[in-house]
Amino acid sequence: MRFTNAAASYIDERTSISGAVRELGRKIFPDHWSFMLGEVALYSFVVILISGTFLTFFFDPSMSHVHYEGSYAPLRGIEMSAAMASTLDISFDIRGGLLMRQVHHWAALLFVASIGLHMLRVFFTGAFRKPREINWVIGFVLFILAMAEGFTGYSLPDDLLSGNGLRIIDGMLKGFPIVGTWISYLLFGGEFPGLVVIPRLFVLHIMLLPAILIAALGLHLLLMVINKHTQFAGPGRTNENVVGVPVMPVFAAKAGGFFFVVFGVLVLIASFFQINPIWNYGPYDPSPVSAGTQPDWYIGFADGALRLVPPGWEFVLWGWTFSFNILVPVAILGLFIVIVAIYPFIEAWVTGDKREHHIAERPRNAPTRTAIGAAGVTFYAVLWAAASSDLMATHFRLSIEGVIHTLQALLFLGPLIAFLVTKRVCLALQKKDREIALHGYESGRIVRLPGGEYVEVHQPVSEYERWRLVSYEDYAPLMIRPNDQGRITLGMRMRAALSRWFFEDRISPATKGELEQGGHH
Amino acid sequence: MAKQDNGESSAAAGSAVENHGAPKASSGTAVVASDAFTNPGLPPHQPRVTDVDPAKERQATRRVGGLFLVSILGSIFAIVAYIVFPIVPGDMLSVRLNTLFLGLGITLALIPLGIGAIYWAKNLMSNHEHVEMRHSTRGTEETRAAAARVFTLGNEESGFTRRKLIRNSLIGALAVFPLPAIVMFRDLAPAENPATLFKHTMWDEGTRLTLDPSGAPIRAADVTIGSVFHVIPEGLEEAEHPLDEKAKAAVLLMRLDPEELNEAEDRKDWSYDGIVAYSKICTHVGCPVALYEQHTHHLLCPCHQSEFDVANHCEVIFGPAKRPLPQLPIAVDSEGYLVAQSDFHEPVGPSFWERSA
């Protein structure tokens, strides 16, 4: 104890750290299972850093040709790049190498997946609202960076599959007007595949992208501390407070423990489940290919978008080639992710609400937003499914044309249906909540009244439980009023139309008056 | 029922955070009912068994300690596994055992450590809920005024807006200084113009068609009807960049019943007795088009399922590709081997901007 005191004092006298400890040490964190999704992302990133550092000590990011002489017999004597050969060495000649490769790959898959789920949680609870719009955008950037890290990392072993992925990137780049040919040429240092793309991707993968990612992650966490975490509505929780556990000791113990659990689960998966067995694919060669191979899951939606383009979308105009079969899917995906990125600003504009919001909403209490989210998820899911169109066709013995046409139709109908259904479900759930708040739960007990009628006895809810059901934001559609010059602008009309679309169907929260009047009927 | 509040007063009841005299933020179209329920406050604290029963508390303590001990054993196990399960070169089982036991050891070190900490937090640390107040994210009016003063002073003392010459030339210099960095990226690739490079392949008049990957020349007589050969140009291995050349020059050779082959007038002599050669590089984004369906004469690209009809000059019958696979004109040399008549007559592979220029 004396030693720790002395050490703490020594450090404080040189850093003023005591101020930060006082400020942050007892900071309050609210608790909810869904808040752990972001933690999973953070911890899998740490696991990626640890396992990735191990891998860099053995990986040789070079495309110079070597004859493989390692211990994997089927490939011995085969010509391949040094990158591929060193990846095989990591897998077959270095103790724990295969384990670390698999930890790294599984952690990367979990990283992207947990960011995606975390974003869905934030979206569906409206946790992106003021003052957290900027942090939403930073988180979005992190998602893009995570996918870029995934793709560059996937390419590094220079095996048949990853080379084919690069070939597709090359083909897509070439489809861009004016600059495409040059961008591909510069990236590959000449013609595809060339001899430099792996070392270049390596620099991106282990230096540039992680540096940006860590900076953005730091900012993301800093803003979370500044904004303080949102909490779900509940008794005693208001928009002005945070109810939860202090960092020291409870949150630190739980979060630290959770880190080790995530790490442990990833190692467990990696010890049992093989991933990316490059030795089965062989080194990159532009000629062979096997059917039914799949990219890592998060690339699927882009691959699917390419597959859904109808035949013939490429034109030569004025002597230049316009590859709309590439540009249109890229534009659609671009539009989709831009909408995701700016959604908080759109919703803020529609509601006109400039207050700070620290209560995470239950998805049902924002039916239109939830329905928009469901439509977006469906859109993404259809694109993702499209990346397996060939597998679906062979598995279910359908024609590939039939599968593609169905998916093309679903890409537009699916989101629409998802929107309508989700909105109805949300409104129904809200109605049910209202019922319960005012009349209590159905107890299932039927009694006969003296008059002979039968009624079901309702179990009243506690006031704590009721608060959870009735405390939510309610918005009315915007009424257009002429501005100072007595005019109604186009912007105002659009805003009013959107507002109507958002809020015309709404279930207002139950009120005290209603409880007093209608408690019994 | 809820009534719509208008204007400033609507940010009422429990919605606005503490404001340091800042203007009240607009609540937009939010509606606050005048008789909304009021927050009942924190429910009473429920003690856990470990709070009231000392025996349970001791048990929980032992569990946490036990889990941490298991973790220590796991770490030791991992080190032992590293040594006792070495990799024997060429023995796949040894790789698997090394991965498995090393992995299990590390797992055993990590998961109990994590669970122990969480269990400790949940059962033994205080579970009282704490309340901390939020503050408006916006700085106090005083702070904001002070910040504004910093900029004003900075401006005054430097004369940034007053000395227009300095300001504008500074902006100009800042805008121009990154340009050399952009120019310097030109040498990422060699000096040649890519558009011309992409338009030519290794194929030339008299280049023999050889098997991929062995490089053995192909005799026309050996190509039976219905068969498909994966072909590379002779001498590919000796090329300066074999993979780059292969990425453009890979070819599929098929023989159809000449009856079934619909050939354009000007291409009638590009084939030899029903043997046709087409680029293997998909005209969509460049995957190798490797799947041949013999009875339909269709080629299928595994990447995005473009289908090409070999009987009709590899026209696209389905999928996102637009252009037919380019045909390689072939003939037979004096020894009976298949040779190219020339290079392809159009660029192979994915489209690019300058393709038809």
Ligand code: FES
């Ligand atoms: S690369 Fe052949 S269909 Fe896309």
